[in-house]
Every structure is written in C-alpha cells, then in structure tokens.
Amino acid sequence: MTTTLSFSTKISYGVGQLAEGLKNSALATFLLFYYNQVLGLSGTLAGLAVAISLIFDAVTDPLAGSISDNWRGRLGRRHPFMYASAIPLGICFYLLFSPPQGLSDLALFAWLATMLVATRASMTLYHVPHIALGAELSTDYQERSQIVSFRYVLSFVGFFLCYGLGFGLFFRDTPEFPKGQFNVAAYEPFALSLSVLMMLTIFWSAKGTQHRIPFLPQAPGEYVRLSMGGIIKRMLFEMKGALKNPSFAWLFAGALVIFVMVGVDSALSLYVYEYFWELDSKEKLVVLLVLPIGIIVGSIISPSTHRYINKRTGVIVGCLGWATIQVVPILLRFQDLFPHNGTESLVFFLMALKFVQGMFAAQSLVSFNSMLADIADEHELATGKRQEGIFFAAASFATKTTAGIGSFLAGVSLDLIQWPRGAEIQSAADIPADTLVWLGMIYGPILAGFAVFNVIFNLKCKMTREGHEETMRRLAEVRTANL
Numbered sequence: 336m337t338t339t340l341s342f343s344t345k346i347s348y349g350v351g352q353l354a355e356g357l358k359n360s361a362l363a364t365f366l367l368f369y370y371n372q373v374l375g376l377s378g379t380l381a382g383l384a385v386a387i388s389l390i391f392d393a394v395t396d397p398l399a400g401s402i403s404d405n406w407r408g409r410l411g412r413r414h415p416f417m418y419a420s421a422i423p424l425g426i427c428f429y430l431l432f433s434p435p436q437g438l439s440d441l442a443l444f445a446w447l448a449t450m451l452v453a454t455r456a457s458m459t460l461y462h463v464p465h466i467a468l469g470a471e472l473s474t475d476y477q478e479r480s481q482i483v484s485f486r487y488v489l490s491f492v493g494f495f496l497c498y499g500l501g502f503g504l505f506f507r508d509t510p511e512f513p514k515g516q517f518n519v520a521a522y523e524p525f526a527l528s529l530s531v532l533m534m535l536t537i538f539w540s541a542k543g544t545q546h547r548i549p550f551l552p553q554a555p556g557e558y559v560r561l562s563m564g565g566i567i568k569r570m571l572f573e574m575k576g577a578l579k580n581p582s583f584a585w586l587f588a589g590a591l592v593i594f595v596m597v598g599v600d601s602a603l604s605l606y607v608y609e610y611f612w613e614l615d616s617k618e619k620l621v622v623l624l625v626l627p628i629g630i631i632v633g634s635i636i637s638p639s640t641h642r643y644i645n646k647r648t649g650v651i652v653g654c655l656g657w658a659t660i661q662v663v664p665i666l667l668r669f670q671d672l673f674p675h676n677g678t679e680s681l682v683f684f685l686m687a688l689k690f691v692q693g694m695f696a697a698q699s700l701v702s703f704n705s706m707l708a709d710i711a712d713e714h715e716l717a718t719g720k721r722q723e724g725i726f727f728a729a730a731s732f733a734t735k736t737t738a739g740i741g742s743f744l745a746g747v748s749l750d751l752i753q754w755p756r757g758a759e760i761q762s763a764a765d766i767p768a769d770t771l772v773w774l775g776m777i778y779g780p781i782l783a784g785f786a787v788f789n790v791i792f793n794l795k796c797k798m799t800r801e802g803h804e805e806t807m808r809r810l811a812e813v814r815t816a817n818l
Contacts, residue, residue: 340472340482340547347543348472349485351417351465354533354540356493356627358428358458361529362451363601364623365501365522367742369432371749371756372606373519376443378754382746384448389740391452392459399463400727411548413464413471417541420461424537425530427453432526461537466727468544470708471551474807480638480646480705487634487700491627491693493532498627500528502620514761515616516605577726580717582798583710586650589792590703590730593654596785597696598741599748600661603778606749610763611668611775612685613676625686629693636694637701645799646702646709651790653699658786660692665779669772676763704730706796709803716810748777 370376370384399416406412431450434443469482505525506515515521578584608614608622640649664685667673674681707726714720749756752773755765763771 349489351540352486352490353493353536356490360494360497378746378749382743388451403464413468416464421534421537424457425534429530483704491630494627498623508616585795589789592789602742602745626689626693629690630697633694633697649702656695658783662783
C-alpha cells in the first residue's frame with residue numbers, strides 16, 4: 336500500500352463526510368425544535384423517538400462494520416455500501432422533515448421514530464464503511480491525522496451549508512414570520528435541499544476513492560457464507576474482542592461522555608440563542624456559522640500539533656477547552672458581567688467564543704479519530720485481524736448514540752423545567768424567569784461539568800507516538816514473515 340495520497344484523493348474522501356455533517360447538524364440543531372416547539376410534540380416523546388432510533392443503531396453500526404470488514408467483491412470491502420446508501424438516505428431524510436398534516440401526538444411520534452430509524456440506518460450503511468476506509472488509505476502516523484483533518488474540515492462545511500441554507504434562506508425572518516424558524520412550510524424545501532446535497536457528495540466520495548481499491552486491505556481468511564444469526568454472532572464476538580483492547584476501551588468510554596455533552600449542547604442551542612440570548616435570525620446565523628469555521632480552522636491546525644504532543648493529550652486539551660468556553664458566558668451572565676441582550680457586543684463575544692470553542696472541538700475530534708486507526712494497528716498485531724470497520728463502527732455508535740442520548744436528555748430536561756411549547760412562544764417574555772435560569776444552568780455549568788470524566792478516562796489510555804512506531808515495526812516484520 337502506498338502511504339502518500341494525492342490531494343484530490345484526500346478531498347474526495349473528505350467530501351464524503353459532508354453528507355454526515357449535513358445530517359448531523361440538521362438533526363442536532365433543528366429536529367427537536369421542529370417537532371417540539373413548532374409542531375407541539377412533547378419533549379419527552381420527541382426524546383423517546385430518538386432513543387428508539389438509537390436502540391436500532393446499537394445493532395446496525397457494529398453490524399455494518401462487521402459485514403464490510405468481511406465483504407468480498409470487485410469493489411472491495413467499503414465501496415459497495417457507500418454506493419448503496421445514497422438514495423435511501425436522501426429519501427428518508429426528506430420524509431423526516433415532511434410529516435403529513437393533522438397527525439395526532441401519537442401518530443406524529445410514530446412518524447418521527449420511523450423516519451429517524453430509517454434515516455439513521457441509511458446513514459450507517461454509508462458512514463461506517465466510509466470512516467473505516469479512511470484508516471485503510473494510509474498507514475503513516477502523520478498522514479492519518481491529515482486524512483482525519485480533511486474529513487472533519489468537509490464535515491463542518493456540511494454544518495456551514497446547513498446553517499447557511501437554514502437561517503440564510505429558508506428560515507429568514509419575514510413580515511409574515513418574524514421568527515423564521517417557526518415557518519412550518521420552510522422545513523420541507525430545507526430538507527429536500529440537504530437530501531440532494533447528501534446524495535451528490537456520497538457518490539462523489541465513492542467514485543473519487545474507487546481507484547484506491549487495489550491498494551486496500553482485503554477480507555482475511557477464506558469466505559464463509561453466514562446466516563443473519565451467524566453474522567450477528569460474529570459481530571458480537573468481534574465487538575467483544577475490540578473492547579478487550581485497553582486503549583480502545585478507555586478511549587471509547589471517554590467518547591461516550593463527550594458526545595453526550597455535544598448532543599445536549601446541539602439540541603438546546605436553538606432554545607438558548609432564541610430565548611436566553613434573544614438573537615434574531617441573522618444573529619443566530621452568524622453565531623452558528625463561526626463554530627464550524629472554528630472547527631475547520633482547528634482541523635487544519637490539529638495534525639501539526641501531533642508533531643509535538645501525543646494524540647491522547649490532544650483529546651484532553653480539546654475537551655477541557657470546549658467545556659470552559661461552554662460555561663464561561665453563562666456564568667458571566669448570571670453575574671451580570673456579560674454584554675446585555677440586543678447589543679452588538681453580545682453577538683461579537685458569542686462569535687469569538689464559539690470560534691475558539693470550535694478550534695478546541697477540532698483538536699479533540701481529529702486526535703480521537705486518528706487514534707482509532709492506530710488502535711486498529713495494535714489490534715492487528717495482537718490478533719492477526721485487520722478490523723477497522725469494527726473499531727470505527729463502535730466509535731460511530733458512540734458518536735450517534737450518545738449524541739442522541741444528549742437529545743433525549745435535552746428533551747426530558749425541557750419537560751422537567753416545564754418549558755412552554757408551541758409556535759406562539761416566540762420571545763423570552765413568554766418564558767418564566769426561573770425557567771430561563773434553569774435553561775442556562777443545564778446548557779452551561781451542568782453540561783460542562785461532565786468533561787472531568789472524559790479527562791479521567793483518557794488519562795487511562797497509554798498510547799504514544801513511540802508506541803505506535805514500535806507497533807508498525809513489529810507489524811512489518813509479521814507481514815514480511817507471512818509472505
């Protein structure tokens with residue numbers, strides 16, 4: 336396998352993550368608000384629908400990883416699933432934001448749960464093989480970080496496009512809808528636009544990396560035809576083996592914590608911007624856009640930091656920085672030390688803080704995903720099996736499941752603090768003062784406090800650059816001996 340990839344190959348691989356970015360940003364930022372605040376579904380029911388979809392993900396993520404790890408065919412292990420996922424994903428995502436009119440609460444809940452399961456399943460079919468492909472494109476310690484950097488840069492271009500199309504085009508404030516995000520008719524064309532973009536970028540990524548198939552690892556051993564029960568049994572065995580790797584077990588535990596935090600943040604951000612900070616649509620747009628810009632800049636910078644610090648340190652620094660930025664403006668507002676609502680200085684400081692928070696988030700994300708490829712090397716040395724799919728499936732499961740748990744917790748929290756719902760609740764004046772305080776507490780200090788667990792878990796992970804170099808040296812000896 337060559338270890339130096341062309342720029343166009345890296346771009347083609349990275350652009351595939353744009354689809355995931357579009358989907359993630361739309362679900363995290365708009366889904367709960369749309370079903371709870373605009374359509375009037377209770378936060379708990381909306382959160383329950385998310386939880387149901389995650390139970391499904393608990394099986395499909397590692398299943399997709401195991402099946403693609405062991406797949407044989409002309410298009411290799413990953414590309415058949417990437418091609419097959421595009422059209423189902425576009426259709427299901429569109430339907431998720433286009434429920435029939437006049438549904439009862441129970442029927443609306445059922446529609447949300449069904450379409451969310453279908454959307455997540457379609458994305459799993461693509462996303463798990465795609466991120467596993469990234470670990471196979473190169474074995475070089477530094478280039479792997481570059482590949483992950485490309486993936487995250489393009490992922491958050493997806494966030495940028497989602498927010499830009501949302502608040503810049505479909506949810507603009509108008510005389511008819513002074514608060515554009517309450518325009519129920521705007522969600523259908525918004526979802527259609529994102530669906531088309533997701534399908535196009537998936538096809539681009541699959542086609543643009545297809546020429547690398549002859550250089551990629553192939554499924555180990557001889558082909559064995561299995562029943563669905565056999566495939567699931569094999570998947571469970573492989574997952575158990577992955578979790579026996581101590582580096583992965585601790586990294587996985589830390590990821591569970593940080594993605595729950597991100598899930599709560601994303602689900603509540605629109606509530607906080609609308610009612611706590613009282614931003615209009617243009618202000619929400621610019622504040623939301625600087626976060627992915629910060630992540631893009633941070634993703635470009637992060638690979639170079641791995642020349643000086645271990646990737647584990649990058650995860651810890653990124654998490655602590657993200658949590659600090661999360662809590663500071665809320666605490667300062669409680670002490671009346673932050674700019675007042677309705678002022679230009681408020682928007683400026685929120686933009687600056689979100690930009691820095693995005694850079695910290697990128698440091699953590701790039702370091703985490705680059706470590707997963709290194710862990711796959713450790714696993715191959717210990718077991719003789721090349722199973723990027725299982726490791727990245729577990730990571731994908733952690734990302735989506737805990738982000739979904741975060742959305743569920745956010746929905747339950749809104750009900751616990753008795754948050755008023757319905758499209759008529761359009762200003763902070765409609766919200767009791769104590770309820771607004773509780774919103775700020777959940778979004779800031781309570782949420783940020785969980786960062787300490789991420790730090791504890793990552794400190795248990797002992798992976799270093801020197802350790803990886805030794806792993807690759809020993810792997811080279813083993814591979815040479817097996818020729």
